[in-house]
Amino acid sequence: MSWETVIGVEVHVQLKTERKLFCGCAVTFGDRPNAHVCPTCLGLPGALPAVNPDAVKLAVRTALSLDCTVHERSVWARKNYVYPDLPKGYQITQFEAPIATDGRLEFDTDAGPRQTRIRRIHMEEDAGKLVHDRVPDASVVDLNRAGTPLVEIVTDPDLHSAEDVRACLTELKRVLEFMRVSDCNMEEGSLRADANVSLRPMGSTELGTKTEIKNVNSFSGIEKAIHLEVDRQREVLDRGDRVSSATLLWDDHRGSLRVMRSKEESHDYRYFPDPDLPVLVVSRSAIEEARDALPERPRELRDRLRDQYGLSSYDAGVLAHRSETAAYFEAVVGSGGEAKAVANWVMGPVQALLNSDGRDIEEIGVAPTRLAELIGLVVDGTVSDGNARRVLNQMESDVRTPAEIVEAEGFQQVRDEGALAEWVSAVLSEHGEEVDRYRAGETKILGFLVGKVMRQSGGRADPRLVNDALKSALER
Ligand code: ADP
Ligand code: ZN
Ligand code: MG
DSSP states (O other), X not given: OOEEEEXXXXXEXXXXXXXXXXXXXXXXXXXXXXXXXXXXXXXXXXXXXXXXXXXXXXXXXXXXXXXOXXXXXXXXXXXXXXXXXXXXXXXXXXXXXXXXXXXXXXXXXXXXXEEEEEEEEEEEEOOOEEEEEEETTEEEEEOTTTTOEEEEEEEOSOBOSHHHHHXXXXXXXXXXXXXXXXXXXXXXXXXXXXXXXXXXXXXXXSOOOOEEEEEEOSHHHHHXXXXXXXXXXXXXXXXXXXOOOEEEEEETTTTEEEEEEEOOOGGGGTOEEOTTSOXXXXXXXXXXXXXXXXXXXXXXXXXXXXXXXXXXXXXXXXXXTSHHHHHHHHHHHHTTOOHHHHHHHIIIIIHHHHHHTTOOGGGOSSXXXXXXXXXXXXXXXXXXXXXXXXXXXXXXXXXXXXXXXXXXXXOBOBOOHHHHHHHHHHHHXXXXXXXXXXXXXXXXXXXXXXXXXXXXXTTOBOHHXXXXXXXXXXXX
């Protein structure tokens, strides 16, 4: 029997607000334990929650970016369970009436474009953290994170492989970064994904019994965990057994899954509307305002760059990978750079400069106008590509204009026929063997000779002219 893999993911995203969801405590990471707590997030009797409107705004923006329907009325619910990182004994979340439903996300895989439906997005508060390595022989509780605003994004079971999941989550993370709703830092836990995995006979439309993989904090970990679980379920089914519903924990160190608990059902949590909080109302006009102000999404940006600047889809995709890169590209073009040349420079030399010390483009010390000027000097033939790269590497620590640097370093491209002829004849007399080979028909040796002449000129000769001069000398 051949089996089809079916996967739906649930992604928790920490919203980038200054304050917690229901109190005025600061949201921070890595601070002294329990430095940011108050009666509300400690769950002390009598303390009342009040919703942070910033969090609602970010949730609405998230929902719109995923083409969801945002509901004017949604309901806070209590999810009851006992755990030391949850002082109230319940988590405030949304259950029957979430803030948004029915969205979708498109993403690219090696096998082509795909999409998944987004079933729902609800808002909720995060729990605290148990710390196991701070006090010998004891676990202690840090409640700084308790009450941090989250959205949980739940997809339909539309994904069919570990690779699909990775591509989907990668695109989701990119969308959220473009929306500036979250840091999406997986190591710090601001983006956490659970994967629900089942198999069914190929061709069947019924869903099989699923297991849920939790506690994965990297995309590669998720991919590995899913591969493992799919193999395990296939073995179970192949020998005629049933998969039993369970929650599995991923152990990143050992690269293995273990059963955390057999799957709980929603009725175990005794959800009920939170009596301390009124219905969450987001007005139609607030939703429309948010829609009008929605930042460009990654795929929209890519398509716009392609269409507006006549770039290839590939180049547009590379530039749109991060909104900051695209913004820099557009600023250089806006300062007069020719689009295709600017694209090549941003993807090539500029990226190489940043890679050399692991910086992001927003940390570059070359203003867009100065890069545009440098590229202009290449396009009009004043300086060769190679020497322009040397100028670029100097520009961050040099206040002179690119033209001044070119001039001072003697980088101007030489097109003087006399100078070219001298370099050419010097090279030809030194490389008699190659000249003979060229004349015997081995014409691809020309490239070697062009390189020698370029070297002879200190990189200043115009390569096209060198090419022509060499050819005519060799064919004399
Ligand atoms: P539960 O009630 O067990 O939490 P839900 O219906 O709420 O399940 O779905 C939770 C997540 O699991 C969603 O992302 C959904 O797409 C996915 N899912 C549900 N059923 C299956 C299944 N049989 N196989 C794979 N994923 C599933
Ligand atoms: Zn608080
Ligand atoms: Mg669920």
